[in-house]
Amino acid sequence: MKDVKNSLDKYLGDLTFKPQKYFKEEARKIAWSDLRQRHFLHLYLFVNWHSHRESLKIKKKINNLYYFVFPGNLLPKVPINVRASAYKMYIENNFSVLEIEVLTNEEINNFEFHAVNDPFKSIKAQKVIKKDNKFIVKFAKKELENLSENLD
Incomplete structure (x- = not known):
């Protein structure tokens, strides 16, 4: 992850805008935020968990909306499109x-x-x-x- 971040820094430099608003899915916003804040372990865990098949994830209804949730709330819940x-x-x-x-x-x-x-x-x-x-x-x-x- 550090190599990815270093490569992004090298080729993109410091972005003067926040691309998160152009990301459609919440998962991409979370990953980008972790990358920018250098939360590499959290990013690694999140990407690893989020890349699992949907059938392996816990689906939960919260306030009439559906989410993928990680056990123990260690990772943020992700809305299901x-x-x-x-x-x-x-x-x-x-x-x-x-x-x-x-x-x-x-x-x-x-x-x-x-x-x-x-x-x-x-x-x-x-x-x-x-x-x-x-x-x-x-x-x-x-x-x-x-x-x-x-x-x-």
Whole structure:
């Protein structure tokens, strides 16, 4: 980490502006702050922890927002932008049904599928049932089949 910091100092010098405001994710802001303040051990621990797969991190709801949290509060909590996991899929009547767990700090209005070979071609869910952070999402089976046609 010290070598990275020294290289940044050498090539960037002392920045006269704070690039943190241009970082979208909180994790990048935390890492940059640690780097600038020379908190190398904290930076190392944070980057090591944050680079783990999401499934290995603790997810916690705090004041209606979702965060990745480190045990014991040694490292700062990081807001979860959007994470979705479909944990069940089945056919019901003329619908393809997905049960999805969504962790986000934003409001979810609908779900859509995009064609793999044409991202501008999409379909929206016919019905969405929400309970906490879990959703039952129904797509018209025929529309979904049409969307996946012509895949090479």
